[in-house]
Each structure stands twice: as C-alpha cells, then as structure tokens.
Amino acid sequence: MLQTLTRFGVVFLLGLGITFAGSHTGASWLGWPVFALCAGLAFALQWLAFVPAWRLQTETFYDLTGALTYLSVIWLAVALTPGQSASSLLLAACISLWALRLGSFLFLRIRADGKDSRFDQIKPYASRFLFTWTLQGLWVVITAGCALAAITSGRMAELGLPGMLGLTLWVLGFAIEVVADSQKRRFRRTHGAERFIDSGLWARSRHPNYFGEIVLWLGIALMALPALQGWQWATLISPVFVFVLLTRVSGIPLLERKAERRWGQDPQWQAYRARTPALLPRLRA
Template sequence: MKSAKAIIVALIIAAIGLGILALAGWGDTRSGGLPVMLAAGLIAFGLNWLVFIPSAIAKTEKFYDLTGSLTYMSVMAFAVLQSAPVDWRALLVAGCVVIWSMRLGIFLFARISEDKADQRFNEIKQNPARFFVTWTLQGLWVSLTAACALMVITTQTPQPVDLFLIIGLAMWVAGFAIEVIADNQKRAFKRDPANDGQFIQTGLWAWSRHPNYFGEILLWIGIAVTALPVLAGPQWVVLISPVFVILLLTRVSGIPLLEKAADVRWGDNAAYQAYKARTPVLLMKPPSRAS
C-alpha cells in the first residue's frame, strides 16, 4: 500500500511540473505536435526514470547528481535544436545553464566518488517506490528550475539585447563565481587533515554560513531577469523558477538539513555558536574586524 502511495505521489509531482511547462508553452507546437517546453519536461522526467531502473536494481545513488547535470544539458540542447534559429539571448542563457550544470555535476560526482555514500539515500534506496519518488523529484527540479531559460529559448517573440539581459547575465556571473569559490574553499578545507572534525568559517564562509546556496539562488534569479522581456500572458508562470530554487534551498533539502546536522555535531561548541551568532545563514555580509 505504501508503495502504491509513493507511485501516486511521483505521478502527481510529474503532473505538476509538466502542467506548468505546458501552460507556459501553450500555442507553441514545434516539436511533434507538442509545445517544446512540454517536450523538454518529458525528457527531464524520462531521463531520470530511465536511470532510476539500474540504480534501483543496484541500490545506488552514485549516478543521481550526474544524471541531474546531464538532464539539464539534454533539455537545453533539445530546446535550442527544436527552436533554431535562436537569438543571442537564447544562446547565452542556454550556455549559462549548461556551464552551471556541467560544473555542478562534475563537482558532486567527484565528491560522492571520494566520500562515503550520500546519507540522504541510506533508507530511501532500499525501497524502490520511495527511490522512484526521489528520481521524479529530480525531474521536477530540472523542469521548474530551468523554466525561465526554456522560455527564453523557445519564445516566438525574441527580444534584442537589452538592459535586462545585461543585468541578468551579470547576476548569473556573480552567483556562479560565488558558488564555485565557496564549493572549492570547503572542499580544500575538508581535504586538509588539520581540519578533521572542524567546521569551516574562513573565506566566503565567514560572510555566510551557506555562500554556495546564496550564489546558486543569485544566478537563477539572474536567468529569470533575462527572461522578463519575452514573457506574456500565461508565460509569466515560469517565474516560479527562482521561487522554487529559493524554497528548495531554504526550506526543504538544503539549508535546513545542513543546519540540523551542524547543530548535532557542533551544537555544544562555543566557537560554532559564536560563528552562528555573527554570520548570516544565507545572505552575505562582510565579517567584522573583531571576528
């Protein structure tokens, strides 16, 4: 019975993601009679469901993050090819998403290859139905997060290079740089044996307790800004993209889980409590000279 409920939940999740993309792409039937955005969503879910099968058999999550990265790249490539010829706005936005997803996929795959298994999946991967929901959620993550980028690529009313594109790309570059620098700083910190059992509070991590997530949120808001000039009517629904990213990272799977784990590990550590008191959880603030 529980398995049946999990499958129903997965189907509802897929229906929500595909419904939003279908609404945004209404009237665009350039891909086999389907809106390109809807077809892209079907690819996003289909790829994850396909890789789920061998992953469930082997009870492994090793290819989860890599599949997410490949899904972003596949969806972008499909949208560009189906919408060709595309303008500079579309090419730049697609390039930004591909660069981000490629970097993140390589980083996460390398991390899980070096470290122990992802603790999030310890119980879930033992239950095929629950594991299927997790892969379906990744399809939703790609579909909704990339919605603004897909709108820019598939729009039938392209706009010339403007201030929205310049500001949006500047935000993306800044966010991408922050995310990459923060991830690399933490990776270098954890690789140093002298830091075993310690928490990072240097570099960008002195500005925010989660600077990598701040960077990720900023870059997706930048993508949304680039999409503003091409939106009309029901297409405005794609602005769910940055909202979804913010809620996901601040309320669901990002910051809450990491903060809880850190409190369990260092909750009675006076230095950690001082770090929490002076450092914002997400927004970046220059550390005081005293700290």
C-alpha cells in the same frame, strides 16, 4: 502506499502545470510543443537512470544525471526551435556552464566520499527511491522552466536592460558558488570533515554556495523575462522555487540539523552560528 501515490500525484500535477504554462505560444515540433518534449525528456531520463541505480543500490550518479538532464533539455529546446538568437544561445550557455561545473563537482565529491548519507533510508525502498528521481525531474523542469519557455518562444532578441542585469547577477552568483565550493573543498582536504569551515566566504555566510545558487537563477529569470508572454509568465516561479527548496526543504534545514548534531555543544560552533548569517552574507568580515 496512499501517501506515496499522493506525492507522485502532486509531482505530476506540478509538472503538467509548468509544462502547460511554458508551452503557451511556444514552438512546436511534429505537432508537439517543444517545451512539453523537453519536460518529458527530463522525467524519462530520471526513470531510465533509476533502473541501474536501484539494482546497484547506489546514488553515485544521481547528481550527475541531474546535470546531464539540464544539458539535454536545454539543447533539445535550442535544436527544435527555429531561428535561435544570440540571446537564446547565451541563456543556454549559462545554464550549460553551471550544469557542467556543479554536476562534475558533485560527482567527484560523492566518488571521494563513497556515498550520500541522505539516501541511506531511501535506497532500500523502491517507491521512495523512485520518487527522489522523479522529484529531480520536476526540479529540472521548474528550475529551467523560464529559460526553456524563453528559448522555445523564438522571441528572444537583444538582451536589453533586464537581460544585462540578469547576466550580471548570473556571473556574480556563479562566481560566489564556485569560490565557496573551492574554499570548502580545500578546507576539507586540510582539516577533514570533522571541523566546520568558518573562513573565506564561509566567514560571511554559513551557506554562501546556496546564496550564489539563488542569485544565479534569479539572473537566468531576468535574462528570460523579455521573451515571455501569457501563461509563460508562470515559469518565473523558477528562482522562487530554488529559494524555497534551499532555505525551507532540502538545503539549509538539513545541513543545519546535521551541524547541530555534530557541533551543537561546541562553543566555537555556537559563536560562529551567532555571528554568521545563514544565507545573506554580511558585508563586514
């Protein structure tokens, strides 16, 4: 019980910290910082979605809820902040396109698979299941934090050099993620889930979709950069958070352990693992 309370406490402290930083010098609505309203909405949506998910013991709409939360908080920020520029709308559009694409992809995948095995040992316990939804709220707030801070600052003007570089990185990362997911989906349709994919982008990186994810959020941070000042600079933790989450916590480590359990004794898997980087794609095929 104490461990669970500690985990919730850490999440709330991190959420409050990034909310304080992102709200600094930003727009307000009825006396409330718009950034704070967006952060509150992010957590509220998770807790509302948890109720039917717990009653039905399902994780089917977990990822879809995450995507809809991104859309909700980003466009709430746009709606409540006066004088939005074209750069702000472009930033909001980039995140929205990413959320729509990834959210629909993950929802269709779990509908086809029937479940997400990561939740098997979590769903039966209310506190642990609630924590995963709360953690998703924090994920949204931190990951989108620099974009929310920029949009609610009201200071976004021309993209400039950092913005153009950021947009280029976002397009590159988004394209890599889309192509990698598409290649893996086609491979699974042909070969099933019992074989590992080692073709296309997956011949250059064992997790090219995660590489694309990290690159596109770095692009978002660069696009937001010119509008930030003061404590808002702390929201630039966004791409670092994505990198750490995917490479040290819930992304690559979980998938690598799962792959080792399934194919660890397979010489073809061992050869593939030896020649293919985990994340950064090798240039030569």
